[in-house]
Amino acid sequence: MNHDEKHFEELLSKMTMDDKPDHRHRDKLHQELLAAFARNQWQQERQSRQSPWGQAGVWRTIMQNKMRLAAAAAVIVITGIVGVQFFAGTNAYARVVEEIRNARTLVYTLITQSNQGNGETIKTDIAFKEPGHLRTTTIDGYVAIVDAVAGKMISIVPGSGYTFGDIKNLTNTGGPGPFESIEAMKKLPDKADKTLGEKEIDGVNCDGYEVTQGDLTTLVWIDTKNGEVVQFEQKFASAPGMNRIIKNIKFDVDLDDSLFSLEPPAGYKSMGVELKSDTTAQTEQTFVDWLRWWANGNIDETFPPMVAGAEIAKVTMDMAKEGKLKGEYWKNVDPSQMYNALIFVAALPQDSNWRYAGNGVKINTPDMPIFWYRPAGSQMYRVIYADLTVKEMAEDKLPK
Amino acid sequence: MGVSEVSGFPFEPELMIQAKSDPGAFSRLYFRHYDMIFSYCVHRLFNRQTAEDITSEVFLKMLENFQTFDGNERQFRNWLYKIATNAINEHIRKTTRRGAIMAWVGQWSRKEHTDEAPHLDESQQRAAIIKNAILTLKPEYQAIVTMRFFENLKLEEIAEVIGTSAGTARSQLSRAMEKLRQELSSVRIDGQEVTI
Numbered sequence: 159m160n161h162d163e164k165h166f167e168e169l170l171s172k173m174t175m176d177d178k179p180d181h182r183h184r185d186k187l188h189q190e191l192l193a194a195f196a197r198n199q200w201q202q203e204r205q206s207r208q209s210p211w212g213q214a215g216v217w218r219t220i221m222q223n224k225m226r227l228a229a230a231a232a233v234i235v236i237t238g239i240v241g242v243q244f245f246a247g248t249n250a251y252a253r254v255v256e257e258i259r260n261a262r263t264l265v266y267t268l269i270t271q272s273n274q275g276n277g278e279t280i281k282t283d284i285a286f287k288e289p290g291h292l293r294t295t296t297i298d299g300y301v302a303i304v305d306a307v308a309g310k311m312i313s314i315v316p317g318s319g320y321t322f323g324d325i326k327n328l329t330n331t332g333g334p335g336p337f338e339s340i341e342a343m344k345k346l347p348d349k350a351d352k353t354l355g356e357k358e359i360d361g362v363n364c365d366g367y368e369v370t371q372g373d374l375t376t377l378v379w380i381d382t383k384n385g386e387v388v389q390f391e392q393k394f395a396s397a398p399g400m401n402r403i404i405k406n407i408k409f410d411v412d413l414d415d416s417l418f419s420l421e422p423p424a425g426y427k428s429m430g431v432e433l434k435s436d437t438t439a440q441t442e443q444t445f446v447d448w449l450r451w452w453a454n455g456n457i458d459e460t461f462p463p464m465v466a467g468a469e470i471a472k473v474t475m476d477m478a479k480e481g482k483l484k485g486e487y488w489k490n491v492d493p494s495q496m497y498n499a500l501i502f503v504a505a506l507p508q509d510s511n512w513r514y515a516g517n518g519v520k521i522n523t524p525d526m527p528i529f530w531y532r533p534a535g536s537q538m539y540r541v542i543y544a545d546l547t548v549k550e551m552a553e554d555k556l557p558k
Numbered sequence: 559m560g561v562s563e564v565s566g567f568p569f570e571p572e573l574m575i576q577a578k579s580d581p582g583a584f585s586r587l588y589f590r591h592y593d594m595i596f597s598y599c600v601h602r603l604f605n606r607q608t609a610e611d612i613t614s615e616v617f618l619k620m621l622e623n624f625q626t627f628d629g630n631e632r633q634f635r636n637w638l639y640k641i642a643t644n645a646i647n648e649h650i651r652k653t654t655r656r657g658a659i660m661a662w663v664g665q666w667s668r669k670e671h672t673d674e675a676p677h678l679d680e681s682q683q684r685a686a687i688i689k690n691a692i693l694t695l696k697p698e699y700q701a702i703v704t705m706r707f708f709e710n711l712k713l714e715e716i717a718e719v720i721g722t723s724a725g726t727a728r729s730q731l732s733r734a735m736e737k738l739r740q741e742l743s744s745v746r747i748d749g750q751e752v753t754i
Contacts, residue, residue, distance in 0.1 A: 162735045162739065163706075163707075163731075163735060166707060166735065166738065167707055169684065169688060170688065170707055170708070172684055173682075173684045173685035173688055174682065174685060175600075175601075175604070175685050175689075176600075176606060177597060177600045177601060177606075179592065179593045179596045179597070180606070180610070183596075183610045183613070183614075184589075184592050184593075184596075187592070187613065187614050187617060188585060188588060188589070188592075190614070190618070191584070191585075191588060191617055191618070191621055192581055192584075192585065194618065194621050195581055195584055195621060196581065307581050
């Protein structure tokens with residue numbers, strides 16, 4: 159250091175300025191980063207896999223839902239976590255888009271209509287709070303609370319009990335996670351592709367906008383009077399019949415931390431299982447065993463309507479109410495068996511191109527493939543038949 | 559966890575790897591660098607609010623590319639400085655904040671030389687004058703001066719941040735010092751020269 163620099167350093171040492179860090183900003187930014195960190199982990203894994211929606215024409219045999227954390231058993235159902243993809247905006251969007259980007263909390267109602275199984279329509283209320291807290295509540299009162307930062311969740315079954323889940327490893331499954339929707343919302347483009355004109359929704363006059371992002375087309379309806387978003391509609395080009403509606407959307411409402419508490423509610427008892435998301439421990443045999451168990455456990459002796467998604471919880475409950483499940487089987491159900499089977503599917507790489515075609519198929523139906531996938535690193539597919547035998551098959555020989 | 563000392567900064571070799579997947583390790587990494595980046599921002603911008611905004615921008619930008627960053631913690635620190643330098647320079651260029659700050663500082667400086675601002679002590683007057691002088695430098699030189707004298711980075715480290723050689727960094731620092739000398743040459747506080 160030369161003379162000038164030493165002298166300048168002395169000058170600086172005599173000056174005072176307000177340059178001490180403020181812990182409030184440091185902590186606030188920390189929370190934002192943790193939230194983004196959690197979202198990124200899910201997003202990166204999801205992006206590393208091929209979109210399941212790109213397989214036009216096979217949707218009717220596919221149940222590859224956006225909801226990954228799956229259920230356990232008939233009366234021990236673990237509500238899944240809902241992934242939602244959102245929309246983009248133009249003009250009137252600007253404020254909506256900005257609100258979403260800056261929102262520290264979000265609440266909305268998600269209505270999904272699937273053409274799988276009995277064409278179930280599922281309504282779920284969702285609350286999100288930075289950094290990575292999610293609470294889903296079905297109309298039947300099933301609650302799932304997720305703390306993505308801690309990697310834990312609790313599933314609460316009304317009138318029954320609760321189950322803990324360890325979801326740390328699920329961030330490595332590549333499955334679309336609970337923050338897919340949040341991440342998509344935060345990254346909304348500024349402009350929509352086109353305007354749709356006016357439409358009345360629930361008595362509110364709305365302006366419509368349409369945005370297409372890959373396979374997903376989203377319609378955004380905004381109140382013409384106050385500019386607030388009224389409804390989103392999502393449609394998938396390769397999945398006709400699969401629609402989602404998002405409504406009752408509110409940003410930055412006060413959400414008490416107790417809503418996201420992982421403490422079991424008073425009066426509820428543990429169901430005696432703690433589900434582990436050990437994706438490496440679940441094998442094809444785990445899945446096959448569960449398929450057999452399920453088929454033998456219902457009076458129609460058919461395979462489950464789906465092998466992924468939170469809807470399976472709802473469908474299972476409905477089957478129980480309709481008396482379709484064999485009591486002697488479900489009485490001693492092992493919740494982890496179903497969970498592990500679903501984890502096996504959830505953990506398959508995106509380029510495994512797995513497909514499920516077992517809905518309504520009876521066990522032991524001859525020459526009937528119900529599930530196929532390509533294991534990591536393999537050129538050949540593994541095809542599971544209704545008699546639960548498994549064969550290897552080249553891609554061009556797969557069922558169409 | 560092992561700790562190694564590089565350029566006076568204790569680094570934890572495993573932390574960078576753990577932070578890629580572990581929120582706790584990521585938090586630790588963040589807290590180890592927040593004060594440093596905020597300090598640099600506030601010493602560049604002379605404005606707390608703007609410094610906090612830029613600090614947020616720096617860390618969020620960092621997170622966007624963190625998974626693909628493949629360096630040790632020393633390189634990570636320099637990377638943060640580089641992001642911050644770019645963000646600050648861009649901010650100055652885009653918002654003409656520099657002009658606004660200079661005007662503000664200029665008013666303050668003029669004010670403190672009159673009877674209208676008797677509450678400013680010598681240290682405060684000195685601060686205003688030095689700020690004013692630094693802000694007359696072009697942003698690239700401001701970065702070098704701030705890193706050298708406020709953040710106490712070595713020339714080699716500054717060179718790494720700004721992407722040049724130590725020799726070039728030395729030359730640019732010399733030019734910045736010469737400019738500062740000219741700016742401060744005629745300034746006096748309480749009859750004493752401030753010049754370097």
